[in-house]
Amino acid sequence: MTLPAFDNPTLTHVAAYIGAAVAMGFGAIGAATGEGFTASKASEAIARNREHSGDIIKNMLVGQAISESASIFSLVVAILLLFMEIPDPGMVKAASLLGAGLCMGFGAIGSGVGAGVPAGRSCLAIARQPAISGRITTNMLIGTAVCQTPAIFAMVVALILLFKPTAGVPAFPTAAALIGAGLSTGLAAVGSGYGGGMAAGASCEGVARQPENATAVTTTMLVGQAVAQTPSVFGLLISFILMFRTFPESSALSASVGLFSAGLCMGLGGIGPGIGNGMTAEGAVRWVARRITYAGDLMRIMLVGQAVSQSTAIYAMVVSLALIFVV
Amino acid sequence: MDRLGEIHQLLIALPGYTVTINLEVLVMTGVVVLLALIFGFAAGRKTGLLPGPFQIIGELLVSQLYGLTEEALGKRYAKIYAPMICALFIFLLISNWLGILPHLEEPTRDLNTPLGLGIMGFVIAHYVGIKEKGFKVYIKSYFEPVFFLMPLNVIGELAKIVSISFRLFGNIMGGAIIILVVSYLTFNILLPPFLNAFFGLFVGTIQAFVFTMLTVVYISVQLK
Numbered sequence: 001m002t003l004p005a006f007d008n009p010t011l012t013h014v015a016a017y018i019g020a021a022v023a024m025g026f027g028a029i030g031a032a033t034g035e036g037f038t039a040s041k042a043s044e045a046i047a048r049n050r051e052h053s054g055d056i057i058k059n060m061l062v063g064q065a066i067s068e069s070a071s072i073f074s075l076v077v078a079i080l081l082l083f084m085e086i087p088d089p090g091m092v093k094a095a096s097l098l099g100a101g102l103c104m105g106f107g108a109i110g111s112g113v114g115a116g117v118p119a120g121r122s123c124l125a126i127a128r129q130p131a132i133s134g135r136i137t138t139n140m141l142i143g144t145a146v147c148q149t150p151a152i153f154a155m156v157v158a159l160i161l162l163f164k165p166t167a168g169v170p171a172f173p174t175a176a177a178l179i180g181a182g183l184s185t186g187l188a189a190v191g192s193g194y195g196g197g198m199a200a201g202a203s204c205e206g207v208a209r210q211p212e213n214a215t216a217v218t219t220t221m222l223v224g225q226a227v228a229q230t231p232s233v234f235g236l237l238i239s240f241i242l243m244f245r246t247f248p249e250s251s252a253l254s255a256s257v258g259l260f261s262a263g264l265c266m267g268l269g270g271i272g273p274g275i276g277n278g279m280t281a282e283g284a285v286r287w288v289a290r291r292i293t294y295a296g297d298l299m300r301i302m303l304v305g306q307a308v309s310q311s312t313a314i315y316a317m318v319v320s321l322a323l324i325f326v327v
Numbered sequence: 328m329d330r331l332g333e334i335h336q337l338l339i340a341l342p343g344y345t346v347t348i349n350l351e352v353l354v355m356t357g358v359v360v361l362l363a364l365i366f367g368f369a370a371g372r373k374t375g376l377l378p379g380p381f382q383i384i385g386e387l388l389v390s391q392l393y394g395l396t397e398e399a400l401g402k403r404y405a406k407i408y409a410p411m412i413c414a415l416f417i418f419l420l421i422s423n424w425l426g427i428l429p430h431l432e433e434p435t436r437d438l439n440t441p442l443g444l445g446i447m448g449f450v451i452a453h454y455v456g457i458k459e460k461g462f463k464v465y466i467k468s469y470f471e472p473v474f475f476l477m478p479l480n481v482i483g484e485l486a487k488i489v490s491i492s493f494r495l496f497g498n499i500m501g502g503a504i505i506i507l508v509v510s511y512l513t514f515n516i517l518l519p520p521f522l523n524a525f526f527g528l529f530v531g532t533i534q535a536f537v538f539t540m541l542t543v544v545y546i547s548v549q550l551k
Binding site: 076080142145146149152153155156159160219222223226227229230233234236237295296299300303304307310311314315317318 | 395398399479482483486489490493494497498500501502504505508509512525529530533536537540541544547548551
């Protein structure tokens with residue numbers, strides 16, 4: 001057995017193919033799970049309220065279409081990786097393409113699962129309060145759209161990595177930095193996407209339970225989701241630094257591993273706070289719907305709790321910044 | 328495709344350092360301010376018991392935002408800060424919607440705009456905090472629950488600026504990049520108007536509201 005020639009175009013294409021596989025393979029997990037959840041809740045909703053099955057099915061299909069968008073992003077990135085012309089093949093481009101695939105693949109998981117939750121819960125909500133199905137669907141659309149933000153961040157980083165000119169850039173440590181950039185936003189998006197979905201799910205339930213409090217519920221949901229997305233914003237920040245900072249050429253292993261680890265640290269560190277903040281927001285939104293008079297206190301406690309739970313994402317960001325600028 | 332990440336800059340060389348001015352952002356911010364002024368003029372020109380369309384939109388925006396601010400900050404501070412909050416929301420809304428018009432760009436697509444507004448909100452929040460609680464209590468809040476957590480509390484406060492400004496910037500710039508790439512891939516057929524409607528109008532509105540609400544909430548956290 002002989003190995004194929006290991007020149008620059010081959011290396012770049014290998015990276016692009018692996019990247020495409022990762023992007024679409026991982027990207028399919030989230031949306032499929034989320035849509036399944038939506039359909040299961042829609043079945044339950046129809047079983048409870050047969051007369052309004054038309055509204056429920058319409059709502060289910062709209063919700064599923066939005067959960068699907070994360071995996072459509074993955075599809076776009078995978079197709080670009082497979083068929084785009086690669087202008088300057090080489091080690092850095094290979095790393096950049098692999099990073100793009102990793103980023104979009106991981107980044108689509110959280111948003112896909114997350115967007116399925118409000119879609120499902122809103123079907124149940126329509127079964128409970130068919131009279132305001134329009135209001136519930138609007139609330140679901142806003143919630144699921146905000147859930148997509150981490151996936152949009154991942155797609156932005158993936159597209160920048162795909163089209164970034166790399167000619168004449170020293171191979172190390174830039175190559176490692178670009179893979180790190182992909183991992184940072186990609187992994188950090190997992191928690192934030194799912195967390196935002198939990199908050200949005202609770203708000204759909206809340207709107208159905210107390211339609212007169214719908215505005216307060218939607219506002220609390222948006223603020224809670226926004227804070228739950230902070231870890232993925234930090235991931236985006238680290239990715240931008242890793243992508244756009246010029247690193248001096250160095251063949252030392254430690255420099256490359258340091259930059260790669262910076263991305264990995266922020267990515268993994270963002271998963272937990274994203275989910276945790278989502279849980280906090282879910283609880284707050286649920287109880288704002290039931291006890292509107294305490295809305296101010298609930299919002300404040302939510303923010304304080306989220307800030308504490310988010311401190312771990314800040315630790316991860318501090319370590320990442322130290323890895324990039326200090327070590 | 329070459330337009331991805333392209334920025335027109337004016338570089339002014341001064342002895343010692345170079346001043347960089349992003350021309351497009353300046354011009355587009357001017358356009359936004361102009362549009363906001365036109366809207367304000369149209370809404371406030373002929374006010375009456377039988378309102379015109381612009382007056383209705385204006386009254387709706389102001390009364391809703393005033394209500395939200397009053398809920399979070401209380402009557403006294405709402406009177407001071409609600410006008411700023413309304414102005415912030417209207418500026419961001421027009422900024423985020425500007426990208427749907429050909430040849431115009433959202434000023435919020437450049438990090439400088441959201442970062443500037445984020446720092447503004449941060450400074451206001453901390454000014455209110457110091458004024459309301461007194462300097463001693465304000466400083467003491469950084470040393471809680473244990474004194475050696477002070478550096479992390481400070482970083483946590485500064486991270487708020489990063490998160491609020493990068494959220495808006497990432498969403499708007501992300502939408503712009505996705506529209507550009509997808510339009511290029513589909514040869515500008517069929518999809519771009521829908522993408523513009525989603526990223527420009529829908530996501531733009533939500534993100535403008537989220538930015539405004541977070542600014543209010545950051546102020547209200549400093550009050551308590």
